[in-house]
Amino acid sequence: MATRTVVNLGELERAIMDVIWDATAPLAATDLREQLKASAPGGKEPAITTVMTVLSRLEAKGFVVRDRDARPHLYSATMTREDHVAELMHEVLGSASDRDAVLARFVGQVTPHEAERLRRLLDA
Amino acid sequence: MATRTVVNLGELERAIMDVIWDATAPLAATDLREQLKASAPGGKEPAITTVMTVLSRLEAKGFVVRDRDARPHLYSATMTREDHVAELMHEVLGSASDRDAVLARFVGQVTPHEAERLRRLLDA
DNA sequence: GATGTTTTCTACGTGCCGTAGAATTCTACG
DNA sequence: CGTAGAATTCTACGGCACGTAGAAAACATC
Structure with a gap:
């Protein structure tokens, strides 16, 4: 019912998108998690499964695509x-x-x- | 914790802001409810208390101000x-x-x- | 086929928002 | 004044999006 505008990203979702956008190539979830820790001030570090869950949600929302053939799956943004x-x-x-x-x-x-x-x- | 950006309005909150913005003068909750019904396609009509609750929240968020001296309180937007x-x-x-x-x-x-x-x- | 890795499934806690009844306060009117 | 009707505040619940992550399943590798 809610007119799903594109403006729908949570805090972690946005942080993850930022990492992906700053990256020069598709990223694996583990690498992404590292970058996340690096860019986060408090050194907070979500579990790898958390990162993957969010990544899946971002994929569902159309923000990222993943290469399912690569073995760790590689994620990249759908747009700049x-x-x-x-x-x-x-x-x-x-x-x-x-x-x-x-x-x-x-x-x-x-x-x-x-x-x-x-x-x-x-x-x- | 969530970096409270200004982009935080729900569906009803937005609909109410739209009515207030379209109005030429400060509105009472009851009038606002009428306008809401008019502009809504399905004729959905929230309870007056619902409207007031949302109005209070919008006031707390700084989107509207209310004249508490007027006897039904009159609401108006804080910015265009x-x-x-x-x-x-x-x-x-x-x-x-x-x-x-x-x-x-x-x-x-x-x-x-x-x-x-x-x-x-x-x-x- | 056993083991470590990666991915998926499932699920809980929290906060925002729509929703509105209950209780309270306020205004008029008689 | 006292009381009825109107307006306002209080309180609260259900749903949904998100952050969170363990458990379970699928994979790869040796």
């Missing part, structure tokens, strides 16, 4: 973080009736540098 | 929907390390009309 975030932005933008008004507020809050960047992108 | 959505967009944008790359994807997906709109906004 940038594409994902851009998509989220559009999704959020779409939730307003007056898109133009939202854009006005939006550009009113970007940094000068980003404004310049946007100008260049738009002229390209 | 456009400001809210723009804020969300920035929040989402901030979740990426490479903001420029995100912006590139983002502008690559806006409609021509919106691109034009953005150009004008940036030059203002």
